[in-house]
Structure formats: structure tokens, C-alpha cells
Amino acid sequence: MTINAVIFDIGNVLIEWQPERRMAERIGVARAAQLFEAFDVHAMMTRIDSGEDFATVIHETAAAHPDWHDEIALFHSDWTAIAQPDIPHSVRLLRALRARRVPVFALTNFGAANFPLSAAQFPFLTEFDRHYISGEMGLAKPDPAIYAAVEADCGFAPESLLFADDRADNISAAAARGWKTHLFADPADWAQTLIDYGLLTKDEAA
Template sequence: MSVDAVVFDIGNVLLEWRPERHYDATIGPGRRRALFEEVDLHTMNDRIDRGADFRATVMDTAAAHPEWADEIRMWHDDWLKLAGPEIPHSTRLLRALRTAGVPVFALSNFGIGTFAIAEPEYPFLAEFDRHYISGHMGLAKPDAEIYAAMEADCGIPPARLLFTDDRADNIETAAARGWQTHRFDAPQAWADRLVAEGLLDTRAAA
């Protein structure tokens, strides 16, 4: 089946997303493990990704856990150190597809406030033909509704979409809807898939 558009997740596909790494560097691995065991920061971030106010959500969580308040506020104050750096080979692939005339979409769990912070820092975020950002949509992966909303908006049959994401649950939902999928674990394997699909040649995919 040919591909009419390529759909990128952002976190850990185009932009590294490993908050634990920044916390390890700032408060130490042991204290970071204790924090993440006592406070579910990733669930807090899921609320932000579904449209909750970035600052208010973090500050409310800090207020609810005063013993960790300073560390929780880092999620807001140090956010650009949590999200990044970009993955250069992946961004080259995004740009190569656009040069080749292949439509490229973003389908990503990303908050309204966090995306607004990231866009000026990472120019590639403005280079998609269409953005489907969970915070703005009030929907998030892996729920089927966000995939259905994207299908309805772009008008491309599911079988003609090629989607890459690092999370198995997100890939499984897309595959169940008939999308072509690639579980992202390294840029080179993704480049190889794009070449195999005839979307890029080996030189463009380097």
C-alpha cells in the first residue's frame, strides 16, 4: 500500500523526552527515584498533555506535596532542560520528506503551554504540514479518538498513513485502525523504512 502522508510523534522521535535525566543531574539519582516514587509526575504531565494549564497544574501538584515542592516546580521552571535535545537524524528525515513533496504531520501528546515554549526553541516544530497536538485537541494517545479526529481532518484513508511513535500502545492503536506503522527505536531504522517505502532514496535518508 502506498503512503500519502507520514505522521511523526515528537517525544523520543524528533525530540528527546527523558525528564529523569535532568533530575538525576540536578538532585541526584537517589533523590530523583524517591521523588518519582512518591509523586506521579508523569500522570501530572498527562493532564497537561490533555489540555490542563501547564503552570497551574505543576504549581498545584507542588502545593499538594510541600516536601517536594521545589523539585516539582522544576518541571515548569526547567522544562526546556527536560525536553531535548532534538534528534538530528530524525529532523533531517522530516525535512527530506518535505523536500521530496511528501506531506508530513505531527501527532503528539504535548501540552498547550509546553508546545508554545518548545516552538521557538526547536524550529522543526513549525515545519509540519499539519499539527495534531493533544493539548489543543483535548484528546491524547493512545485513545482511539485522537486518531479518528486526525483522520477526519486530513481526509487521508488510514491505510495510506505511515506513523512512527516510540510507544507500543500508541502504535497498536494506530495499527488497529489500519494505519501503516513503525515502532521508533533509532533514527537509522526509521530512515531504512522510509527508503523501503520508496519515500526517500538512501542519500536523502542519510
């Protein structure tokens, strides 16, 4: 079947999401390791991705962990220094698909308030034909309901959607609905998948 839309995850597909690395750069390797052992940073972010308020969750979490208050607060005050840099080859693939007039969507676990901060930092995040932001939807991957919501909104058959994500659980949930999927490891492999589906030429995918 023809691919009617290509769907990108954002974190670790278009921009890096490696908070352990970024925090190590800011507060030191040993202190960052202790931070991530002391409490579950990713669980905090999941609350935000699922629709809770960005600032409220971080400030409440910081207050609940006074020994780590200042470090946790950085996830709010220094968000754009943590959720970065971009992944240039992936950005080129996004733009090459748009140049070919292939509909391109974003489906991302991202908070409703911090996504605009990243979009201001990385304007290519505004270039999608449709945005599906989990924090705005009140649904997060890999909940099957978020994939069903995408299908209902765009009107395309599941088997005509090609989705790239760096997490196997998110990919499995999409594949279970019939989506074509690509488990993202690096931009070169994703480029080859787009070539294999006939969506880009080798030169366009470079």
C-alpha cells in the same frame, strides 16, 4: 497503497523525553530517583497532555507535595531544559521528506502551553504541514478518537498514513485503525522504514 502522509510523534522521536535523566542532572541521581518514587510524574504530564493547563497542574501538584515542591516546580520553570535535546537524524528525516514534498504531520501528546516553548527552542517543530497537539485537541494517544480526528481533518485514508511513535500502545491503536506504523527505537530503523516505503533514498535518509 501510496503513502499520503508521514506522521511523527515528537517525544523520543524528534526530541528526547527522558525526565528521569534530566532531573538527575539537575538535582542529583539519588534525589531524582526518590522524586520519581514519591509520586507519578508521568501522570501529572498526562493531565497536561490531555488538555489541562500546564502551569496550573504543575503548581497545584507542587503545592500538594511540599517535600518536593521545588523539584516539581522545575517542570514548569525549566521545561526547555527537561524536554531536550533534539534527535538530529530524525530532524534530517523530517526535512528530507519535506524536500521530497511528502506531507508530514505531527501527532503528539503535548500540552497546549508547553508545546510553543519547545517549538521556540526547536524551530523544526514548526515545519510540519499539520500539527495535532493533544493538549489543544482535548484528546490524547492512545484514545482511538484522536486518530479518528486526524483522519477526519486530513482527509486521507487510514491505510495511506505512516506513523512513527516510541510507545507500543500508541502504535497499536493506530494500527487498529489501519494506519501503517513504525515503533520507533532509533532514527536509523525509522530511516530504513522510510526507504522501504520508497519515500526516501538511502542517501536522502542518511
